[in-house]
Amino acid sequence: MFYVIGLGLCDEKDITVRGLEAVKGCSRVYLEAYTSILMVQKERLEEFYGKQLILADRDMVETESDAILRDAEKDDVALLVVGDPFGATTHTDIILRARSLRIPTRVIHNASIMNAIGACGLQLYNFGQTVSLVFFTDTWKPDSFYDRIKENSDLGMHTLVLLDIKVKEQSEENLARGRKIYEPARYMSIPQAVSQLLEIEDSRKSGILDPDRTLAVAVSRVGGGDGNERIVAGSLAELKATPVDAFGQPLHSLVIVGKRLHHLEAEYAETFAVDAQSWREVARRVYECNFD
Amino acid sequence: MFYVIGLGLCDEKDITVRGLEAVKGCSRVYLEAYTSILMVQKERLEEFYGKQLILADRDMVETESDAILRDAEKDDVALLVVGDPFGATTHTDIILRARSLRIPTRVIHNASIMNAIGACGLQLYNFGQTVSLVFFTDTWKPDSFYDRIKENSDLGMHTLVLLDIKVKEQSEENLARGRKIYEPARYMSIPQAVSQLLEIEDSRKSGILDPDRTLAVAVSRVGGGDGNERIVAGSLAELKATPVDAFGQPLHSLVIVGKRLHHLEAEYAETFAVDAQSWREVARRVYECNFD
Numbered sequence: 001m002f003y004v005i006g007l008g009l010c011d012e013k014d015i016t017v018r019g020l021e022a023v024k025g026c027s028r029v030y031l032e033a034y035t036s037i038l039m040v041q042k043e044r045l046e047e048f049y050g051k052q053l054i055l056a057d058r059d060m061v062e063t064e065s066d067a068i069l070r071d072a073e074k075d076d077v078a079l080l081v082v083g084d085p086f087g088a089t090t091h092t093d094i095i096l097r098a099r100s101l102r103i104p105t106r107v108i109h110n111a112s113i114m115n116a117i118g119a120c121g122l123q124l125y126n127f128g129q130t131v132s133l134v135f136f137t138d139t140w141k142p143d144s145f146y147d148r149i150k151e152n153s154d155l156g157m158h159t160l161v162l163l164d165i166k167v168k169e170q171s172e173e174n175l176a177r178g179r180k181i182y183e184p185a186r187y188m189s190i191p192q193a194v195s196q197l198l199e200i201e202d203s204r205k206s207g208i209l210d211p212d213r214t215l216a217v218a219v220s221r222v223g224g225g226d227g228n229e230r231i232v233a234g235s236l237a238e239l240k241a242t243p244v245d246a247f248g249q250p251l252h253s254l255v256i257v258g259k260r261l262h263h264l265e266a267e268y269a270e271t272f273a274v275d276a277q278s279w280r281e282v283a284r285r286v287y288e289c290n291f292d
Numbered sequence: 293m294f295y296v297i298g299l300g301l302c303d304e305k306d307i308t309v310r311g312l313e314a315v316k317g318c319s320r321v322y323l324e325a326y327t328s329i330l331m332v333q334k335e336r337l338e339e340f341y342g343k344q345l346i347l348a349d350r351d352m353v354e355t356e357s358d359a360i361l362r363d364a365e366k367d368d369v370a371l372l373v374v375g376d377p378f379g380a381t382t383h384t385d386i387i388l389r390a391r392s393l394r395i396p397t398r399v400i401h402n403a404s405i406m407n408a409i410g411a412c413g414l415q416l417y418n419f420g421q422t423v424s425l426v427f428f429t430d431t432w433k434p435d436s437f438y439d440r441i442k443e444n445s446d447l448g449m450h451t452l453v454l455l456d457i458k459v460k461e462q463s464e465e466n467l468a469r470g471r472k473i474y475e476p477a478r479y480m481s482i483p484q485a486v487s488q489l490l491e492i493e494d495s496r497k498s499g500i501l502d503p504d505r506t507l508a509v510a511v512s513r514v515g516g517g518d519g520n521e522r523i524v525a526g527s528l529a530e531l532k533a534t535p536v537d538a539f540g541q542p543l544h545s546l547v548i549v550g551k552r553l554h555h556l557e558a559e560y561a562e563t564f565a566v567d568a569q570s571w572r573e574v575a576r577r578v579y580e581c582n583f584d
Binding site for chain 1: 298300301304305306307308309310312313376377378379384385387388391396398399400401402403404406407408410411413416417418419420421422423424443447449514515517518556559560563
């Protein structure tokens with residue numbers, strides 16, 4: 001059997017009981033370390049599972065799937081994935097490959113940011129398509145995300161924006177020389193994300209992202225409990241002006257609030273507001289929330 | 293501490309290790325039995341947790357939240373919820389209530405249909421807003437879901453359609469006489485859902501739902517493993533003509549495939565197709581998927 005097992009969002013205890021049982025019965029266990037970022041070290045997972053883990057980076061899952069799947073028709077093999085297994089395309093690839101080799105497969109689901117984002121108080125039913133925001137450079141500012149946010153915005157829907165991370169990046173020099181030396185990991189912060197959003201708004205001028213009239217909710221480490229999870233709500237201008245530390249540790253995500261905002265959603269999110277009075281004022285005036 | 297703990301999608305082993313630890317430490321544990329339907333009996337959960345569970349129906353969670361929250365500022369109390377705690381509005385209500393009573397709260401996330409639907413091979417990024425489809429009667433055929441599907445469809449996005457269930461329904465006579473006698477639970481089947489969708493298309497005539505040209509994927513008991521999980525893909529006409537048994541046990545959900553369908557999504561879903569050749573033909577011709 002080939003298992004693809006979601007680890008959930010935070011640490012070693014977010015695996016399901018079913019997932020843990022499967023891990024304990026496997027002869028090889030791979031830990032995928034690229035589609036997202038673990039909040040715990042590999043060693044802590046190994047201790048908890050009582051198993052050695054084999055790190056599988058992007059190259060390996062994409063190009064060495066047959067090595068991962070070796071003997072899985074008779075032994076149990078698992079690939080562990082942060083969040084849920086269906087967050088990234090690569091897992092459907094390896095499952096298709098397993099099927100073509102007639103290896104039985106089983107997916108063990110878990111929470112991912114795609115559903116846990118409900119923790120901010122905005123209803124999942126009211127979200128449109130999800131977008132990713134990559135680090136801009138001086139010469140490369142891909143802005144197709146803006147069209148997606150506009151499509152959602154025109155329908156009044158919320159947009160989940162996933163912020164870029166850079167891991168295993170090589171400097172141009174190291175890349176040119178073929179040296180596998182990697183830069184420190186970089187995570188986009190909420191103020192930086194808001195700056196990039198407003199930069200594109202400035203050039204596109206559709207009026208969907210307004211510093212003072214567009215509400216947003218920033219989340220990090222959802223489900224991580226006190227001291228880890230942070231949810232911060234405010235106008236884009238307020239979030240941009242908030243010190244980076246207030247948003248907690250990466251990974252960060254941002255929700256652009258759509259105009260269909262219901263007053264119960266606004267009330268729940270208000271508990272996370274930088275300035276509750278200003279949040280409610282914008283929700284009432286711009287989003288036409290009726291709090292009475 | 294007041295915990296709201298997601299149980300995931302299938303049975304007692306889908307709780308997370310963190311969730312299980314919390315349950316074991318609680319002095320009272322409520323099991324919410326209405327926003328969705330458990331696939332296992334309460335007794336099986338009780339045996340697994342080594343705890344008695346108190347059933348909390350809709351009335352109780354909505355009107356007796358203070359009874360549920362009693363003493364939670366000093367004891368640990370949990371509310372168990374099928375799927376993830378943020379699938380239904382009611383849980384934000386009780387969390388807000390706990391906060392207003394200054395009771396510390398913690399949410400323990402899990403998979404829900406809102407992210408596990410990725411198991412059908414369609415990318416979560418490409419989903420628009422989610423809709424619910426209720427049982428039509430002769431005189432009541434609410435069709436606002438159609439506007440939402442059209443909004444998604446116009447943008448090429450997929451739509452997750454959650455099918456109605458009726459539990460604790462009373463007959464008109466029993467309701468009139470105030471007798472708490474309930475009808476057997478009813479679950480909308482996939483063919484019935486497709487019939488209702490096409491009935492509204494017939495009256496609205498936007499052309500977004502075509503029996504032969506619109507593809508859809510039906511899922512049931514996602515994550516339930518062999519013998520439980522069923523995924524069936526086909527045109528609306530094919531799904532309507534498929535015997536009910538082929539769709540497995542309830543709960544059922546349906547995805548209306550949007551025009552942005554990528555050929556990799558189509559290829560993955562094709563493994564679940566009623567007729568793989570016809571699936572690929574429609575994907576190529578109508579959805580303009582390029583499989584080469």
